Amino acid sequence: MSKRYPPEVREKAVRLVLERLDEFESPYAAAKAIGPLVDVHYETLRVWVKKALAEGSRPGGKGGSGVSDAERDELLKLRKEVRDLKQANEILKLASAFFARELDPRHP
Template sequence: MTKRNGNTYSPEVRERAVRMVLEHRGEYASEWEAINSIASKIGCTGETLRGWVRRAERDAGMRPGPTSAELSRIKELEREVRELRQANEIL
């Protein structure tokens, strides 16, 4: 499993790693132990994989918080507000 560009992993690698954690976390003493074990196998840090797992849980409605789609929309709206403020300053 290789990195795509720089320090970002392909969506396929992320999805597989998250699926592995969700499927095998019962086989470990804790979720963190499962995450660290799987992270070492794919070559990322435990904290990176933990973030992917949490995002997948939010997207699936298993954990409270904004989904990836909602975060993307918020970012888009913030960019639009920033552009409108700049346009207003010019006028």
């Protein structure tokens, strides 16, 4: 049986995903991460976001922000680079913790 969500919950959840969409690889990943935070099933949220994007909602909730196409492209490129660097940083942190534990003389 499907759960009915009030329109306010739907609007808030979609707005939150659209505002943070650039932090995730896809709308699916954003919905999967944000859905539990707003108590909405991630698949339901993904469908809502997909519909909002198809209707012309802009990620970040800004319609015409006065940014040129070249600036927008550069901004998207830089956001992707930041996301990739954050991911690499997390991998390096995990690897350094692993090797620190392996080199610890108290470790059997």
